[in-house]
Every structure is written in C-alpha cells, then in structure tokens.
Amino acid sequence: MSVRVRFAPSPTGHLHIGGARTALYNYLYAKAQGGTFVFRVEDTDLERSKKEYEVSQLEDLRWLGIDYDEGPEKPGEYGPYRQSERTHIYEEYAKKLVDDGLAYYDFCTDEELEAMKERAMKEGRPPHYEGKWRNSEYFEEAANKLAAGEKGAIRFKAPKKSYVVNDEVRGRVVFPENMVGDFVIIRSNGLPVYNFCCVIDDMLMKITYVIRGEEHLNNSVRQLMIYEALGGTPPAFAHVSLLINKDRQKLSKRDGVTSVTKYKEESYLPEALINYLCLLGWSHPDEKEIFAIDDIGLAFDAKRFAKSAAIYDLEKLKWVNGMHLRALPNDELKSKIEEFIAKDHFYFSQSDTWKDSAIELLKNQIEFFSDFQPRLDSDLLNGEVNRSEKLEDVLSWDTTKKIINFLKDKLAGIDDSFISKEKFQEIFKSLKTELELKGKPLFMGTRVCLTGQDHGPELGDLVPLIPLKIIKERINHLS
RNA sequence: GCUCCCAUCGUCUAGCCCGGUCUAGGACACCGCCUUUUCACGGCGGUAACAGGGGUUCAAAUCCCCUUGGGAGUACCA
Numbered sequence: 001m002s003v004r005v006r007f008a009p010s011p012t013g014h015l016h017i018g019g020a021r022t023a024l025y026n027y028l029y030a031k032a033q034g035g036t037f038v039f040r041v042e043d044t045d046l047e048r049s050k051k052e053y054e055v056s057q058l059e060d061l062r063w064l065g066i067d068y069d070e071g072p073e074k075p076g077e078y079g080p081y082r083q084s085e086r087t088h089i090y091e092e093y094a095k096k097l098v099d100d101g102l103a104y105y106d107f108c109t110d111e112e113l114e115a116m117k118e119r120a121m122k123e124g125r126p127p128h129y130e131g132k133w134r135n136s137e138y139f140e141e142a143a144n145k146l147a148a149g150e151k152g153a154i155r156f157k158a159p160k161k162s163y164v165v166n167d168e169v170r171g172r173v174v175f176p177e178n179m180v181g182d183f184v185i186i187r188s189n190g191l192p193v194y195n196f197c198c199v200i201d202d203m204l205m206k207i208t209y210v211i212r213g214e215e216h217l218n219n220s221v222r223q224l225m226i227y228e229a230l231g232g233t234p235p236a237f238a239h240v241s242l243l244i245n246k247d248r249q250k251l252s253k254r255d256g257v258t259s260v261t262k263y264k265e266e267s268y269l270p271e272a273l274i275n276y277l278c279l280l281g282w283s284h285p286d287e288k289e290i291f292a293i294d295d296i297g298l299a300f301d302a303k304r305f306a307k308s309a310a311i312y313d314l315e316k317l318k319w320v321n322g323m324h325l326r327a328l329p330n331d332e333l334k335s336k337i338e339e340f341i342a343k344d345h346f347y348f349s350q351s352d353t354w355k356d357s358a359i360e361l362l363k364n365q366i367e368f369f370s371d372f373q374p375r376l377d378s379d380l381l382n383g384e385v386n387r388s389e390k391l392e393d394v395l396s397w398d399t400t401k402k403i404i405n406f407l408k409d410k411l412a413g414i415d416d417s418f419i420s421k422e423k424f425q426e427i428f429k430s431l432k433t434e435l436e437l438k439g440k441p442l443f444m445g446t447r448v449c450l451t452g453q454d455h456g457p458e459l460g461d462l463v464p465l466i467p468l469k470i471i472k473e474r475i476n477h478l479s
Numbered sequence: 480g481c482u483c484c485c486a487u488c489g490u491c492u493a494g495c496c497c498g499g500u501c502u503a504g505g506a507c508a509c510c511g512c513c514u515u516u517u518c519a520c521g522g523c524g525g526u527a528a529c530a531g532g533g534g535u536u537c538a539a540a541u542c543c544c545c546u547u548g549g550g551a552g553u554a555c556c557a
Binding site for chain 1: 480481483484485486487489490491492493496504505506507508514515516519520521549550551552553554555556557
C-alpha cells in the first residue's frame, strides 16, 4: 500500500509556525517514503473560516518550499479537498450510523447540556452526555420532530470500552473506557464536526499515516471509535510534541512570532525558518544542524521525533538565518542586501568593485540583510573612535601616539578617495620596521587608529574600503 | 475535577527501546584566549544538565513505582 499523508489546517488565520512544522514533517515523510502529500482544507467552522486565509496559507507553504501533491488547486483522485464541499458525504455517513443504531438525533438545548455538565462536575463524574435522546424509546419522538422540520444534532454513541492508540512517537497509549461520552458528529446546522469529518476524509482519501500535533492525541479515541463504527482501518499515528513559548505555554498570537507571514515580511530566509523548525522536535541522524530540507531525503526518520515540547526561541533561528544567508550565491546576496540599504546611501555612489568587496568582507558579520547597512556605517563610514578600557593593557597611550603621528605623516601626502591595498601594505610594513612594533601592539594599534575599533575583519581587506577622509577623521579624533 | 502526555546544560537536543563504553556528547547563546596577515560561515578553552524520592541490579540518565512540576484534552472549535 502506498504511503499517503496529509496536512489539514483550518483557514482561520495565517499559517502558524506550529502548523508549518507539522506540514514539513508530513512533507518530509512523504518524500522519504516516496508517498503522496495531500493538502486538505478543514473549513467546517463557517464563522471563522475565510477564503483569504486558505490562500495565504497556501502561499506561505509555497514560500517555505513545501509542495503538496493533491489539494484544492491540484485535484487528485480523492477530491474535493475542501470540507465545505464534502458536506453531502458526511451527511450520508452520519445517516448510516443513525440507521445502524450507532448514532442518534439529539434535540437538547445548550442550557440543558450546560446543566448536565455542571451536575456531573459537581458530583465528580466525567461530564458525559446523559440526555434522554440516546434511549431508543425516544427515537420515534425524534423522528417526528425531524419530520416537523426541527433541527437536531447527530450524536455518536460512544462505546463503553477501552481504546489503544499505538502512537509512533509515544508508544502504546491506553485510554480507559468511559473516557469520552457521546459526542456530536453533525451539528444542528447540518455541518459536521472535526472528529467526524477528519475520519471520513482520512478514510476516503486513503491516508495511511497521520502526523499531527500532540493536542490531538486525546481526539484519537473518538476517531478510533468512528473508524470502528464504519468498519474502516485507522491509519498509523504520530503525535509530535507541541511548540511552546518561554513561559511554557502553548504558542499563541500574543507571542508575536507565530505567523509565517511575519517572517516573510521581516526578510527571514524561508530555507532558514524551515531548517530551524525542522530541528524543533526532530534531530538529524548525523547531528547536522544546517541543511536544505530537500537534502534530508532518506535521513528523515519519524523515529527521531522528540517526545517533549520545545520552546520556540529566536536566538538559534537568527544564527541559522545567518548560515543560510552566507550560503547564498554572490549576486543574489548582493541584490537582496541592496534592497535594505537607503537609496541615497554612500554605498550606491561607489564602484562595483568596492561594493563587492564590502559585501564579501561584511557578510560574515551579519545574520540578516538588514544588518548590512548598520555594519557598513559603523565599520567603514563612522569617524568616531572607540578605544576601550581593556585596550590599555596591550596598548599604551605612548605607542598609540607614535602610531598616530606616523600615520598622519604618511597619509598627509595622499589625497585619493581610498588607500589601495598595496599602499596600505607598504605603510604597514614601514610602520612595523620604523617604530619597531610587533604582535598585539602593532595590530591593535593600527586597527584602532585606522578603523576606530578594537576588533573587526582582516585589516588588509578592511582598510582599503574605508574612505580616506574617514580614516583621517578618526586619526584626528584620537590625537 | 477527570483522562492522557511529558521531564538531560538558560535554549534546541544526542544518549534511553537493547542498563556498564556517560567523570553525559553536539549546537545556539554567554565568557575567555588565538591572527607579523593564503579558508573568521575559523581555531582553542570555559561556565552549565540527567526534577526529587524510593526500588530492581554487581552496575541506572537508561528498567519499575511514587511525588513534584509542566502541558494537552474534556465544545453543536479545529
């Protein structure tokens, strides 16, 4: 039997990073197994579902590089793939259950239901349905109400027996009998409820393996009941751990970092986000940290899912982003970086050679495209000097002065815009011999005087990129 | 309340299934140090964890039980 997996979000908001991660795992699993990845829209909640969210979720998935094989826009054998277009199917199956005596019409009001629940809680019992409609003696009354045009919900008669979920992540999970009471499968407005249509669809779409968030583990019981009632074979399950925030709460909109759209807007690299997400709850067999998802291939093994919830923390994501940024081809990196530099910036008035060198030099210090300009300003274009206290240990003020005077002298005669690399090497060598400096004082001294900072990229590469005007400014600042 | 899940450095995790090789490995972050100049997306080093208590065993991060802590579900939401 061929492997079929699915990702089935409800279009009630933008794609959530938790959702993106589940989608990714399904995608990777399908890829590793040579299976089919189905995208299904669970839009049975009319109030909250919006078409625009379906569109945006699809877009975000594509942006992340997660492609699916069957879905609303890629019809396959088992469509339609929007639950709102499948209501007749659910209805049919629900009626069959009613006919088989496995489900019944319920006409209880919200108030009655609420009262039932309260009573049960007070008495320490699980809040199960105990209305009259589950008894066969009321079936006739129900039929009459129905015939009279009254709207009733269809409730599934939960069998009183224990169920076992053989979860690929959690192992054998046993649920006691009496854990769930009769539950609604078709609302009084005629629309199905998640636990019901999910099973019908998974069955009809021939899903063999369900990878989803741990919040659904308990739902599995209800779903197993439906499979049983309908005579279907349940798929294998893998309930992956949840993503939580630093307060160990389920990640919510309030955390401000949850929608994929946001990362797109903030110019994160999709390959970085997806790489990071993959690592939250799954580990590469070779302990690789940086990879392209399409390179994982057979290394993707669902056995490597972690059981415990993972805190979603931006720090590592930033690092991953930096790694992917540096791996970009030069021309792509350049054009992306330029999008984040002010139009009237000094940068744009420079030669291509200068631009390329500046990018080559500074790309190792940035994690985001937007980090480049600030870096440029502070390292190359700022006349200020930052002479830190700890520098005193290796570099005396005396030495600094000597270097300053020497450099002033050497640079005075030059009025090009920049010092060439050769010229710089020449000055540096003479400084070394004439002032008899070496080691740290030599390098640190020169660095501080020319760059204004006590750390930074290779001097020989850095100095030729700094406008001479700025260098002179820095030296003046020091003397 | 009831049911279920989870528990290794600050964070993500390896190891747990098949006890000894673990004085617990890696990564991010943090803190040091390293460049007389072919690879700083670098190198070297440091701080830092098996929640607690019982058992089983010659031996437990690994197996069992309890406690504690966290999470999820308990909807005519998904």
